Amino acid sequence: MKNLIYIIAILLTVGMFQSCSDDDFPVPPASTVPEFAFVIDNDEFAPATVTFTNNSIVPGNVGTATYYWNFGDGESTSEENPTYLYTESGAYTVNLVVTTSESLEINEITKTVVIKDPNATGVPIYFTDGAQVYQGLINTQAPIFTTVNGVVAQSSYGMVIDNVNSKLYISDYGADKIYRSNLDGSNFEEFRTGVDQPNGMTIDYEENQIYWDTSSGIQRGNIDDTDVNQVEDFVTGQSNDPDGLSIDLVNRKLYWVNYNGGVWVKNLDGTGESELIPVIEGGSMLVIGDRIFYDEYVASGDVRLKSADLDGTNISTIAVNIGRVVYGIGYDANENKIYWGDRSTDVMMRANLDGSSPEAWFTHSADTRGIVIGELE
Incomplete structure (x- = not known):
């Protein structure tokens, strides 16, 4: 008898919900979606x-x-x-x-x-939001960026311009690849495959080598070698994850910053590897003249852009309160300004090399990473 009463109660409950659903709570019509x-x-x-x-x-x-x-x-x-x-x-x-x-x-x-303006001139600047690459010009006009057609990536954080051969290199952290294309995106190709989570890149024009980071070191490859598997280990055993790197072409040294700590240097002949600034956590490195520029993670929402002499001394602060780790510092030699992206606000900033006259230069709908700047057209 209890089972019968229980079954009847269930049926009555279902009927009530069906009745309420049909009579009292009609499903609203689908909305219009503009596109x-x-x-x-x-x-x-x-x-x-x-x-x-x-x-x-x-x-x-x-x-x-x-x-x-x-x-x-x-x-x-x-x-x-x-x-x-x-x-x-x-x-x-x-x-x-x-x-x-x-x-x-x-x-x-x-x-x-x-x-686009067919007569526009200026300094070419590129950045990536991870999936696409964008190109614009630095001149007296407000910045206008357009997509570089033909370049596709899964999760890109870094780029470098080969100003000698007019090529653009794009690292793809998500695909474990490095791509290469002309500056307009044509002839897009795989340069190296099977590399381990590459981010930052830098070029040694004297030896015709390109360097990139991995999760535990730094590798390099010959620019003229078309073998996608041709790699050479240059730095190994860096368990704290190298990210940004840059070459001092005058003194023949490679500088890099680790995501989990430390600014390092090594001679390009393979000697003299040492840690210049301990503890620093960052994602970008750039040599400008006799100074290195890098970002330092201090706390959540407080990443700082800093510079130091080439020996790691005389440290100064360029910018503070950047929302997330910076990937890609660009330098415009024509105006002597430094560019970086705040990935929390999707704003590309710029300032003088000493940090003065900072300004929000461009706002994108997503990340501004991998910033690289070419030569005056």
């Missing part, structure tokens, strides 16, 4: 025509959809799939608003369309 894609002709140089494809999702029960486009230069349209001619270069904020007649929704999406 669009675009293609830019003329290799994205002004004047350029942009073809917009409206990919918005509009459920059948929301009524008629109306589309309103704002092209970011004061012009607009209500066409569903418009084309638009941009005659001037610039970064344009394009906004699509979708309204519906029955559900009375107003939803919108915004994307940036970058039209």
Whole structure:
């Protein structure tokens, strides 16, 4: 009898929930989702025509959809799939608003369309957000970055420019690879495979060698050797994880900083390996003249950019309160400024070499890592 009562109670409970679900809590209709894609002709140089494809999702029960486009230069349209001619270069904020007649929704999406200046000159600058590489120019205009087409990575933290051969090298920590391409992204290829979690890289032009870090040391490879397996161990037994590295070409020395502690140096002939500054935890290293520049993790939310003489003495602080470990310090020799990325705010900063005149130079939608700067065009 108890079992029968229990079964009846269960059936009544299920029926009540079904009744409430059907009558009192109707499932709301699906919402409208605005979305669009675009293609830019003329290799994205002004004047350029942009073809917009409206990919918005509009459920059948929301009524008629109306589309309103704002092209970011004061012009607009209500066409569903418009084309638009941009005659001037610039970064344009394009906004699509979708309204519906029955559900009375107003939803919108915004994307940036970058039209490049065919006559623009300046110092080329690159960075990666891990998956894509971006290129811009340092000049008197506001920074405009565009994607370097053809370069794809899983999780990139570091890059280096070969200014002699006009090549870009990209390390891929996630794929255990180093890639190489032309500066425009063409001829993208695997340079080395099976390397162990590479991040930082630096080039020795005298010996035609490129150096990169691993999880426990530093390796190098000949730039002209196309064998993806050609590697040579240069530093071993570094259990505290080398990351950023840079070469002093004048004195023929390699400097690096470890993620888990210490700034180190070693002669490029393989002698004289020593720790210059103990304890320091960081991700980037750059030699500029007679100083080294590196980041130091002090506490969560407090990473500091510092510099020191080549022997590790005379340490000074360039910047404080950087949110996360820095990956990639760039140097613009033309303006004598240093660049770095704050991966907590997605802001690329710059300042004079002594830390004066700091400014937020560029904001991205994701990380700004692997910053490298080329020569004046």
